[in-house]
Amino acid sequence: MSEQALYDLAPVLELMLLGLLLALGPLAWVWLRNRSGGSLKRLQALSVLTLFLTFDLVLFGAFTRLTDSGLGCPDWPGCYGSASPMGARAQIAEAQAAMPTGPVTHGKAWIEMVHRYLATTVGVLIIAMTIMAWRRARRLGRAGGAGVERTGAEGTGGALSPWWPTLALFWVCLQGAFGAWTVTMKLFPAIVTLHLLGGTGLLALLCVPAVGLSRAARQQGATVISPALRAGLWLGLALLVLQVALGGWVSTNYAVLACSSFPTCQGSWWPAMDFSQALQIWRPLGMLQDGSNISFAGLTAIHYLHRLAAYVVVAALAGLWWRLGEVPALASQRRVLGAFLVLQVLTGLSNVVLDWPLVAAVLHTGGAAALVTVIVWCLAASRPGALRDGLPVARGEIA
Numbered sequence: 001m002s003e004q005a006l007y008d009l010a011p012v013l014e015l016m017l018l019g020l021l022l023a024l025g026p027l028a029w030v031w032l033r034n035r036s037g038g039s040l041k042r043l044q045a046l047s048v049l050t051l052f053l054t055f056d057l058v059l060f061g062a063f064t065r066l067t068d069s070g071l072g073c074p075d076w077p078g079c080y081g082s083a084s085p086m087g088a089r090a091q092i093a094e095a096q097a098a099m100p101t102g103p104v105t106h107g108k109a110w111i112e113m114v115h116r117y118l119a120t121t122v123g124v125l126i127i128a129m130t131i132m133a134w135r136r137a138r139r140l141g142r143a144g145g146a147g148v149e150r151t152g153a154e155g156t157g158g159a160l161s162p163w164w165p166t167l168a169l170f171w172v173c174l175q176g177a178f179g180a181w182t183v184t185m186k187l188f189p190a191i192v193t194l195h196l197l198g199g200t201g202l203l204a205l206l207c208v209p210a211v212g213l214s215r216a217a218r219q220q221g222a223t224v225i226s227p228a229l230r231a232g233l234w235l236g237l238a239l240l241v242l243q244v245a246l247g248g249w250v251s252t253n254y255a256v257l258a259c260s261s262f263p264t265c266q267g268s269w270w271p272a273m274d275f276s277q278a279l280q281i282w283r284p285l286g287m288l289q290d291g292s293n294i295s296f297a298g299l300t301a302i303h304y305l306h307r308l309a310a311y312v313v314v315a316a317l318a319g320l321w322w323r324l325g326e327v328p329a330l331a332s333q334r335r336v337l338g339a340f341l342v343l344q345v346l347t348g349l350s351n352v353v354l355d356w357p358l359v360a361a362v363l364h365t366g367g368a369a370a371l372v373t374v375i376v377w378c379l380a381a382s383r384p385g386a387l388r389d390g391l392p393v394a395r396g397e398i399a
Contacts, residue, residue, distance in 0.1 A: 164212075
């Protein structure tokens with residue numbers, strides 16, 4: 001079997017055209033549903049829809065990783081130089097015959113390519129969103145617009161900036177590069193983990209304009225919260241991102257089953273662990289930097305770091321959930337935060353005690369992404385300010 005080149009750009013134009021065709025459906029839906037609603041309403045609908053489809057992409061990316069389909073097509077951006085597995089049937093069959101349970105099978109090839117199709121579609125939607133945002137900004141600039149249509153409701157003007165979708169566009173291009181490196185570097189754990197973090201970061205970037213545009217469309221100002229609660233939201237977000245990185249490190253190193261019991265691990269509260277191996281970041285899958293295999297103690301340390309950090313993060317987010325009860329305007333965000341926090345705990349436990357079931361593992365990744373999104377939602381929908389008896393203090397009033 002001849003060796004396949006890691007990069008084969010022959011199908012690039014076909015993939016770009018396919019992504020455009022797939023994106024026409026969502027774009028047509030946005031236009032038809034909001035054809036009389038003005039540019040703000042259309043941009044708001046597109047931003048929310050793009051955020052939703054990006055979340056679906058993150059979920060399908062987790063499914064791709066967890067079904068070992070990341071190398072279902074061993075080249076990039078197509079599959080054996082074709083735009084779909086249909087054009088690579090012979091090569092896939094040859095690879096599957098040589099290694100029936102290996103990384104390349106017909107099913108895994110389709111999973112990998114569907115993930116790429118979805119990513120291309122999201123990219124096209126973000127391009128459209130960026131163009132619409134800049135056109136609207138120029139039009140308002142020429143008109144010297146004022147009020148909500150120009151700056152948005154009070155406290156949300158920054159979220160209406162066209163630089164947010166522009167940054168998301170840059171980010172999604174970077175994500176595409178990490179997707180390529182995931183394949184060409186043969187599931188290098190650090191690259192795959194960064195790819196997961198990048199998907200979560202893209203959700204956060206898309207959440208800000210989605211929230212700002214939605215509140216501006218309703219002429220709804222930002223909710224005033226105490227500086228302490230605002231700081232708590234930022235702290236919760238930082239801890240959560242760290243935990244997502246640790247969880248990605250567990251998954252990409254296949255260390256989930258290093259501990260198959262809870263709350264102990266291997267019958268001990270402190271099992272045999274090698275943290276020096278666990279913290280070697282830049283190395284191939286299953287290997288250490290000196291070329292030797294990573295030990296079970298190293299995998300156990302990777303797993304246990306994530307578990308120890310989970311105790312801290314769950315406690316911090318539970319406290320944040322409690323504090324949000326003081327802000328009735330953020331009641332819906334509080335409910336979503338509580339629901340996904342419970343889901344994270346349950347799916348995390350299921351991964352350990354039920355031997356890493358696929359549904360629980362995918363939901364665990366989705367729950368983490370949703371928690372990041374809801375905290376960014378709270379931040380984008382609020383601004384710090386002085387409060388008295390739970391109510392905002394008017395400007396100029398002495399608190």
